[in-house]
Amino acid sequence: MLFSLEDISYKRAGRDVLTDLTVEFTEGTTALVGPSGAGKSTLLRLLNRLADPDAGSVRYRGRDVRDYDVLALRRQVALVPQLPALLVGTVAENVSYGSRLCGKECDVEAALALAGLDITFSERLARQLSVGEQQRVMLARALALKPLVLLLDEPTAALDERARDAVERTLLDLRKRLSAALIIVTHDQAQASRLADRVVHLENGCIQSQGPSAGA
């Protein structure tokens, strides 16, 4: 089992975000679907310990996530946030950032290619790109770490239809080319069917349903 979450509760500013939640994530691609405020992004943040639950346990490949070195865990389980948050500097500097932190070489060209960008982007200033392009740089930055699990938080929420289709094609391509498991948060049921093998439906901090996606 990739992730097992048991009896998870999480409060934020006194409000229940997740309540007695138990769910499992398997290898392959899983979509986490639900309306805004359902707790999807919070759930994703628990998987690579950007946050810890108030109660319950999160296990990754059978071990409690708190037993892993947290920095190593985050490199293995990389998260791409909903909104682009790039560092000041070039695309290449951004893409190689995570690798440089752990003293590893980074193949910027390969990471950009996986994210659907060509090498001509590498010397451009990251914060001057369009939102869609920045989102891809965020994806490339995470892929450069060669993660075993990729967590994507609403990867197309800020994009127009054309850019969304392009990112979806990139993600479908990634599924074929990478051995990494993908967990994608989306509020769009149709997108979940297009991208995932399995769908977990979350509402008001509780699991409503889970099973194979309609498109699987």
Next chain:
Amino acid sequence: MIAAIHLSLWQVAATLALVAVAALISTWQRAELERDIGVATLRSFIQLTAIGYVIKLIFDQNRLLFVIALIAGMVVFGALTARRRARGVPDAFWPLLIALALAGTTTLVLVVALGVFPARARYLVPVGGMVIGNAMTAAAVTLNRLGDDVADGAPEIEATLALGATASQAIRPILRRSLRSRLIRLIDSTKTTGLIFFPGTMVGMLLAGAAPVDAVRLQLVLLYVLLGSVAIAALTAALLAYRNFFTPAHQLREPG
């Protein structure tokens, strides 16, 4: 030797005319600051008069232990005051206390060791007070700015943490910005000293009848001392306080 100026209480009271001008402007413009102006005037009178007597006692005694006790009191009170200004930073008191203590100690030890001032109460008390006052403002402003920058930059910090960065690596660009913004203001005011404004010490010495060259030299000594102590205070406060934004597992704490 500088001739001392003796001012009567009447002469001090006469300057309240200018406080009244400030209060009138506030009333006229409906700024509603009259009460604050009144409180500030009264507090400054009481506090300065009280500290005047304390300083007189310490000067008369001229014992190093009294000087240390007074400066330690200033450091604690300064840290408490600065904490109120740096509300956005969790548990800011200890970083501020250490920052002010370090800035005060380093500066005083250095000026005595370098032979700039003798180790006597008459020199250590005013220099210590000035250093700690300025260090307090610098540390409070730096932490206040850091708190705002962390709140605004939370997505950037979390995105970096998500790539396996430590708390220190994730906050580094923001920390740099906060420190720069504080130090640039001090550097700018040091650059323009003498052109745009005459600093207080120099004005005081000139009024007291000192030779302009002596007034300038003392002012330069104090300016350079301040530059160093403010940099020490701002850097120490920021470096010690940034960890309070994070949990030991390199997670950004929720505000509040």
